[in-house]
Amino acid sequence: MSRVLIVGEHDGRTLNQSTARCVACASAIAPAAMEVVILGGDTTTVAAQAATLAGVTAVLTVTGNDNGRAMAAFLAPQVATLADGYDYVLAPSTTFGKDLLPRVAALLGVPQLSDVMSVIGPRTFQRPIYAGNAIVTVEVPAGTKVVATVRGASFKPAGGGNAAPVRAVDASAPPPEHTRFIELRSGKSDRPDLQTARLVVSGGRGVGSAENFALLYRFAERLGAGVGASRAAVDAGFVPNDMQVGQTGKIIAPELYMAFGISGAIQHLTGIKDAGTIVAVNKDGEAPIFEIADIGLVGDLFEIIPEIEKRLR
Amino acid sequence: MQKIIVCLKRVVDYNVRIRVKPDGSGVITEGLKMSINPFDEIALEEALRIREQGKAQEVVLVSIGPDDAQQQLRTGLAMGADRAILVQTSAELEPLAAARVLRQIVSREQPGLVLLGKQAIDDDCNQTGQMLAALWNRPQATFASRLELDGTVATVTREVDAGLEVLEVDLPAVVTTDLRLNEPRYVKLPDIMKAKKKPIEILAIESLGVDVAPVLRVIRYEAPAARSRGVMVKNVDELVGALHDRGFLA
Ligand SMILES: Cc1cc2nc3c(=O)[nH]c(=O)nc-3n(C[C@H](O)[C@H](O)[C@H](O)COP(=O)(O)OP(=O)(O)OC[C@H]3O[C@@H](n4cnc5c(N)ncnc54)[C@H](O)[C@@H]3O)c2cc1C
């Protein structure tokens, strides 16, 4: 029977929801054991959160000061050592997992599957290529460890209510001296997190400036929505990089996605195609975003947003 | 540092919308416009700027691919690279195989820095740089939006989900590029002429003695489930009404 190891993502306090989505993906494999490993400085709180996830059979903790910063060069040898007893090693397809897991796979000498979006059979998976323009079905041959990142937007997070045992393991490897963490600059906001928000309001080049984005922030606040952006809006400096949605930004699946002043390039659309309802507002009736929008309105976002707000009670 | 290696992959141009073959055996690439992977172009631009600042002497391009990849290498040489290596193969390599090939080239060339794109926009794997760093047992700094070199140390700002992370790595190191690292220069006509004289060394992949056989079995390709076109509403009242009907804005 198969054993799955999931590398949990966290910031030292909170388990990232992408981990629960990995657990959901792993459940589809119907493994005999499904264990989540938390590598960190102080792992107590996060491990307790992981232990509640439905289907998890154990939580492993690898605690060490050097693990406090999630650097691939530190973590990869530890995960590779742990991987020995497992048939599957999974991590979320977030910047954390994308950075770490290929390094693990190479240490193990096995290929990696990126962005698994569905489980067809225990060793057969689907993943998007060409910015989501094609889906490829890939089989990992028997006897080869399955190492894969999981496309979170394709899986509903596993539920809670579990109480899996937590145990500390020793996998610490000597930290390589060649890599040093300097800082994390994060534009912390009170807005709902883009990757977990139920509603997302998003702006593109059409928003025109950083100042104009205030209009979207205000609107999002009234809705309780997260805020996203197109690459063009990030490149132009209207908003920080962590707001980019798309092929090379964040892949999201909110219940409602409202795009304002976004043309709908394929690289953007691949980041939102799992959204429940897509609303597009664009002054160009020919904009490609209308080809996939559930509700489209041609018009000027600067007039339309205040008009919508007036109708919110 | 003496040398920077830049990896260039030949891919279908990002503006082309690819289609899956009707029999599901692959995607149609015949006759499509091919280009340097956009992230690799950014990697090359960065290498050229480093050389222009006098912090490196030579920029060497490496591509693994078919004979036709010489076109993309020529473009890279016209942008300003000094020479190029084509590791010739007609097979599509898995990222681990590409990393093994690059590991061999790195042993031979001994670069101070290897720059790759964060992802190839055909396979969208986002693996090769990290794998090379593992096989080489050297630092990696992925998704770079800023790169500063000071002697034997690189300070790299990385675009991560939480914001911007800054790492310091000792050279030699592997750095993969994100979109906002720079804006690649345009190639000028005289440079295209000059580039014709720059050397491209062609190596048969077999000569490197690495295992590049595919491990994963590709079963089939298919078009993604299409989202159907929805409704166009005429005004804000209709828009708000439609959102109410779907249970939003309650
Ligand atoms: C390798 C690569 C990776 C990429 N990755 C991503 C990615 O992850 N995410 C991403 O988004 N893009 C990505 N892109 C870029 C993508 O190709 C597009 O260039 C980008 O999405 C365009 O952003 P936009 O729609 O905001 O801008 P534009 O295409 O310029 O569209 C602006 C739109 O705003 C409308 N508009 C203007 N003013 C108003 C107004 N007052 N009211 C209403 N509408 C208005 C216009 O009609 C237009 O349709 C990538 C590109 C490459 C090459």
Ligand SMILES: Nc1ncnc2c1ncn2[C@@H]1O[C@H](COP(=O)(O)O)[C@@H](O)[C@H]1O
């Ligand atoms: N065949 C190749 N030739 C040259 N560089 C490559 C090749 N395959 C991958 N790379 C490099 O590795 C990066 C990441 O590719 P991937 O892991 O396939 O997404 C690319 O942006 C290139 O810089």
